[in-house]
Amino acid sequence: MAENCFEIATSQSGYCVLQICSNFVVQHLLELKIPEVTENLLRQLKGSYVSLSCNKYATIVVENCLIKVEEEQASQIILELLSSPKVSILLVEPFGNFVIQKALSVSK
Numbered sequence: 269m270a271e272n273c274f275e276i277a278t279s280q281s282g283y284c285v286l287q288i289c290s291n292f293v294v295q296h297l298l299e300l301k302i303p304e305v306t307e308n309l310l311r312q313l314k315g316s317y318v319s320l321s322c323n324k325y326a327t328i329v330v331e332n333c334l335i336k337v338e339e340e341q342a343s344q345i346i347l348e349l350l351s352s353p354k355v356s357i358l359l360v361e362p363f364g365n366f367v368i369q370k371a372l373s374v375s376k
Contacts, residue, residue: 327363
């Protein structure tokens with residue numbers, strides 16, 4: 269069974285399915301609004317927001333992070349995005365652009 273799981277996970281379609289499912293799990297955990305869980309998730313995602321923003325499925329996770337977390341936490345995510353040397357990629361990359369738009373809409 270483990271061999272089959274590895275084979276599925278490393279195939280193109282299997283990888284996409286796993287990626288989609290894991291993104292749904294993260295989104296669900298954010299919706300629970302349990303402070304300790306949210307803080308742990310954000311800590312694990314820290315440093316990855318730019319690369320996640322350019323991914324078709326993970327961009328939704330970043331957008332949900334911006335919407336569903338506390339204002340201070342969203343500000344930290346926005347600061348990470350804007351201080352990245354790769355911020356210009358987000359402006360022209362279709363999925364990254366959605367994240368930038370969301371960041372602008374939640375920032376004050």
